[in-house]
Amino acid sequence: MDAPLRQLVTAVGGYDLCTSEFVRVTRQISPEKVFHRFGPELKNGSKTPSGTPFRIQLLGSDPDYMAKNAQTAVRLGSPSVDLNFGCPAKTVNASRGGSVLLDEPELIHQITRAVRDALPQDIPVTVKMRLGYKDPSVCIDNALAFQDAGASELVVHARTKTDGYKPPAHWHYLREIREALDIPVVANGEVWSREDWLRCYESSGCDQVMVGRGAVARPDLARQLSEPDFEPWHWHHFVQSLQDYWRILSDLYAAEQCSDHYRVIRVKQWLNQSRRGFEEAPGLFESIKRIHRAEDMADALSRIS
Ligand SMILES: Cc1cc2nc3c(=O)[nH]c(=O)nc-3n(C[C@H](O)[C@H](O)[C@H](O)COP(=O)(O)O)c2cc1C
Structure with missing residues (x-):
């Protein structure tokens, strides 16, 4: 979801927070204009025009450069920094970014720790992950690695990279992750309606949800989820x-x-x-x-x- 669509959807309402598309981090510090392109909201107090808070997401595998780019994002106004360990794209995975790193728990720990150490303590570092690359049983170890490295919130897309976007999302894993962690776990995957959300909540026990494609397909989705009496759009x-x-x-x-x-x-x-x-x-x-x-x-x- 790009900035114009974020503007539209957050004006409809129901969102507590939105995140940029990932800014790809290689072995350089991205110019400010890159951050402003991904997040024009940075020039508006890191809020969408209707006032919904916004944060920058980074994707990369070099701890040092992830940390330096996180510092730039924060200097430009991002109130927190989200790290992407979920992207399944071949080109991204081939250059050692996104979900492929879920098979390297030490490296993801190092990256998260480097970013955490580089930022002021009051700036949260959050993480987005899938259950694993191929094997979902690594989800708890990875989640613990993120928590141990100082992440203060974890969004989990309840599928592996191999699952792609194929339904269903395996929400029950989120319950195990949530029970193993002290930090908040946010559910993600296949929530397209209030009914989906109620099933996801029942299965995962997570009381926060992040929506992706559903938010694009239904601008009123967050209102459906947050307002029980909301009449879905026609x-x-x-x-x-x-x-x-x-x-x-x-x-x-x-x-x-x-x-x-x-x-x-x-x-x-x-x-x-x-x-x-x-x-x-x-x-x-x-x-x-x-x-x-x-x-x-x-x-x-x-x-x-
Ligand atoms: C075209 C496309 C682009 C995406 N880009 C990002 C991204 O930049 N960062 C991110 O964290 N997730 C990204 N996602 C994943 C979504 O945030 C979400 O995790 C995934 O679609 C599953 O949730 P959903 O079933 O609600 O869509 C993308 C998904 C799609 C389909």
Whole structure:
């Protein structure tokens, strides 16, 4: 989820916190403009325009450079730093980043410790992990390694890297992790509705949840989860949101912060990613997927009823 979508979704409400896409750390300190590209919120007190707190996430395997980049993120205003040990992407794993490190408990301990030691004590260091690379039974040892290295919260995507995104998510492992740890464990994976969340809670015992694809597909998801009486959105609410998203992107274009091409592509991508949230989404996607010019997209979006 990029900044324009975070702006939209957090304005709908229900979120306590949101995290950047991962900033890839190699053997250099990324320039400030990279952090600002991943997190324009840093220039707004590390909050989205509607006031939801935001933090930077880093992904990498070099403890020293992870620490130095974490210092930059904090200097630029990130109130905490999240470390990604969950990414399954081949290119990322091939260069020793993301979930592949879950087979190297000593290294993940070193990375987390280096980042923890490099930051002021009042800045939390948090971790996002999968259950393991292939074998989920490493989850407790890894979770303990993160805690021992000073992580103050752990978000667990309840699948291994080999599981990819294939349902189901194995929430029951989260209960074991939670019971082994003293720090808060946040559940993640396959929560698309309030019903999913109640099942996840029952299985994991975690009282906090992080949502990924569900947040993209249903802008009202966090409100469904946090407000028992909330009436889930109908299609016309989503259409309104799509038009709002177009306006957010068009403002960025007017401020020369994105290209014409980008705003057209992003609005199509988002609609495509909303298939699971609204049964009307695929039909609308079919009708706009061949539009290339911004004027035509603006026109098409304004005509949806
Ligand atoms: C296209 C895509 C990009 C993602 N990028 C990130 C990322 O940058 N950082 C991260 O922690 N998780 C990332 N994730 C994983 C999600 O945060 C989440 O852990 C995963 O999708 C499972 O949760 P869900 O079932 O709620 O989607 C990404 C997932 C997808 C599908």
